[in-house]
Amino acid sequence: MTPAEVPPLPRLSSETSTNTSNALSISSPLKACTLECLSTLEAKVRNFNNNYLLFSAALTVGNILPVASMPEGTIISNVEAKYGDRGSFARASGTSAIIIGHSEDGEKTRVRLPSGVRKTIQGSCRGMVGVIAGG
Numbered sequence: 001m002t003p004a005e006v007p008p009l010p011r012l013s014s015e016t017s018t019n020t021s022n023a024l025s026i027s028s029p030l031k032a033c034t035l036e037c038l039s040t041l042e043a044k045v046r047n048f049n050n051n052y053l054l055f056s057a058a059l060t061v062g063n064i065l066p067v068a069s070m071p072e073g074t075i076i077s078n079v080e081a082k083y084g085d086r087g088s089f090a091r092a093s094g095t096s097a098i099i100i101g102h103s104e105d106g107e108k109t110r111v112r113l114p115s116g117v118r119k120t121i122q123g124s125c126r127g128m129v130g131v132i133a134g135g
Contacts, residue, residue: 064127064129066124067123067125067126068107068124072101075130076097076099076130077127077130079128083122083125087126091132093133094131096114097127102123
C-alpha cells in the first residue's frame, strides 16, 4: 500500500473536528502513521528486544537498572532475589541495600541487605536506585 491508499483512522466520539479533511485533530491521542514512522517504530522495538534500552537509563534516584550495571557502593532498594520476581529485598519503608562487589564476568553481584547479611545475586537482577521513602 502506498501512503495515498492508506485508509483514514476512525474518529473518536469525543473528538471535535474543526475541518472536514480525513486528518485527525491535534487534540486526538491517535496519530496517522506514515511509512517513515513505521520504520522508526520497528527500529525502536528491535533495540528494546536486544535490551539496549534497558541499560541506557541514567544512574539517578528512582531508576530501575540491572545490579551488574551499577557501580559498587550504590544504595539500592526493592532488589530482585531472582530475575523477574519484581523485588524481594529492601522493600520496607526507609530500608536500602548496598552493592559491595561484582564478579569478574558480571554474572554475580554481592549485595549487603538491611539486616547486614551479604547476599550473592545474579547480575541481571534489577534494583531501584535510592531508598524507599518513609511515610
